[in-house]
Amino acid sequence: MWLGLEPRGQRSAFWTYGSPVLALLLTVVTAAIIFAALGQDPAEALWTFLIEPLTSASGLPELFVKAAPLILIGVGLSIGFRANVWNIGAEGQFTLGAIFGGWLALRVGEGSGWWIFPAMLLLSILGGMIWAAIPAFLKTRFNANEILTSLMLTYVAQLLLLYLVTGPWKDPEGYGFPQTAMFGDGATAPILIPETRLHLGVLIALAAALLGWLILSKSLLGFQLRVLGSAPRAARFAGFSEAGLIWLSLLLGGGLAGLAGLFEVAGPIGQLTPSISPGYGFTAIIVAFLGRLHPLGVVLAGLVLALSYLGGEAAQIDLGLPNAVTGIFQGILLFYLLGCDVLILYRLRLGRKQPPAKHLREASR
């Protein structure tokens, strides 16, 4: 017997959307096997990882709190990825957004004013954009690969943050901990539902997804980005500016990542610390692909990946498993997703390598 791949000749619409579902199923099965290998009861461990986090009263709001940065970043990345602009450095742009917005929060301290929070939002977008502008400049001017430059800038951003919170911005009353003072009330994200951590960023993330969908599917700009991604020569033929679209993709992705960074530090965290992100900028890459680079798909995918963070925490507390469970789950998911995507262009064929000639000939007559 022989298992082979046969080209379909065209993209399968079914598997374009079926592939992420199959990948999720395979991931759950694999996770169960890993839990069993770690000596846990697989069913119970899966329950703890995937269901239990949603059963408490704060479960659903927490899911959206975790999903908000993933969706914000994922929408920006999807738009860039559609144009074949591979911004892998959202984590760094996220950090710069937090630093830029945090600067104003620390300046005003306990001061108040309606303008403070909106100004922080704008500053964070600016910060993310500046960080993304570096790879954009290097790519359009020197044809430097944005995958490498944006990724490497992530580590620069993290070291910059570490320097600030251990140096000039360190809280003098913080008992020497590497962190800034807590942000004042005027510099904190408004809460949507009292008694939860559900903040304004969740709403803005959903609005960004809607706007992203509008841009990609209905606007001339989105059309240009899609043409650049599918056929760069056709984009040149049509007279679209490749450099302009690269700049735009990176600035958009960077701005949204910066915004996500601000909502983390002005929301759930409330101050700048050396670890403001559990890898949201990288996880958002998985979110973008799981969501099929479609802004509305990104919302669903963002919720799924958010669950992996909540599940990781639950597994740590209830089962005593290491926090790495989250990363493993995410990694397996990406692995299966890339594997299953083969089915979009190929179908599996089970059979003998050499079909019996006589049999086939009779069948075809």
Add this chain to the structure above:
Amino acid sequence: MTDSRKTAEAAGATPLLQLDGILKQFPGCLANDHVDLTLMPGEIHALLGENGAGKSTLVKIIYGVQEPDAGQIRWQGATVQIANPAQARRLGIGMVFQHFSLFESLTVAENIALGISDARQRKGLRSRIAEISRSYGLLLDPDRAVHELSVGERQRVEIVRCLLQEPRLLIMDEPTSVLTPQEVDKLFDTLRRLAAEGCAILYISHKLEEIRALCHEATIMRQGKVVATCDPRHETAEHLAELMIGSRVSAPDRPASSQEEKPVMLEVSHLSLKSDRQFGIDLKDISFTVRGGEILGIGGVAGNGQSELMAALSGETLVNTADAIRINDVAAGRLGPAQRRLLGACFVPEERNGHGAVSAFSLTDNAFLSAFRRRSLTRLGLIEGEKTRRFADDIIRLFDVRGRGVRAEARSLSGGNLQKFIVGREILQRPDLLVVAQPTWGVDAGAAAAIHQALIDLAAQGAGIVIISQDLDEILLLCQRIAVINLGSLSAPRPVGEVTVEQIGLLMGGVHGAPPQEQIKGEQPRVART
């Protein structure tokens, strides 16, 4: 069956190659439908058919690139399974592909050595190359780098590479599409000499006159099936065409040449442009004008600057001086494609998928691609969906694009239908100037005739047209004037009636050193010195 074959078979000769009921199915298309073919030693056998008739699939099966789903291959009477090209070569089958696989920066000898896996055979390779190229009239200098060679010379490298294996069967895939008329004659001499020595040749082409001049036997394919076998020397070209196409194709009405002076739509003056690609062709001091109502043909062998010229005219490459290109009397050399369209110019690039159209996009989106400015298909930065769909539908209707309507992806269309769509999209923008590269390359005869007629009609309405084509017959059919591009220089345009095919041929190959005939006359060809 022809006389020579009857004698051969009566004498009890075994066919060199016999195909029996070859079947090959691809997703959505039966490429070879029970194909039979018999090839005798020393026979030049034409495999004739339109693009997509299944010729390439059949020879790929013979050369072991593809496996048949059913059917039998007999080689010198014995049933064989040809699993890969290496095995085909061991049997004695050589093939010269349409697209060469040569390393530009290596020399001729190095390229040939790379194809030989057995180290012992590489000994004395240079002298064997020289010997073969001398005895078959394939002039080659083993020490020259491939990027210095003309396309015709590169083809000789591929042929010599095959001949080193001493093949019993040589397969040639559309060998003359890249050659000047003089080079074609020389190639035919070589092939006839090979055949006289007993090597069979399977010659794939859709050029009827060539086949009538060269081949002893022809197998004609249509839609995967063999529709006829005949002796092409005893058939008229018209009859062969009918067999190949399945219906009569009418020639387009000749454009009426008007005497009155129409306005100049395109003026190119002293256009020079350095290519930014390695081994690209620099454009050198190109000048010509095109008036309304006129079709100018630019001929030439592939790779002599056609794509560079197209990019310079369309604005995909900007030129240094704005005045070098004037469209509708506006200096356009520094303007991109978008602004040139607004000046009244439209373009059809050579490559359909990925350049003229986005393969994965629907026809609606592809209609929008280049037409949204001139047809104003946007409002407030948003795409006007309904208006775009109607425009796409107009193209499909008026240009008889057969497919599954406006929602079909571009790649689901056949080459001919997609080309009709692209040409239609540009023509319906009512351009004053249309620049078309290879309008009917890889297009079936019916679609080619429709495209030719559409271009003539557009010119009759007063637009100026530039056709950049490697197909000399096409230029002679459509154009009032012809110029030839060679190594980035353009000859002065001349009225089609005043030049002979031989003169055009010399222009096409002239600048590659001395014309080929004079090289042959020399007692000591260049290779003999090595």
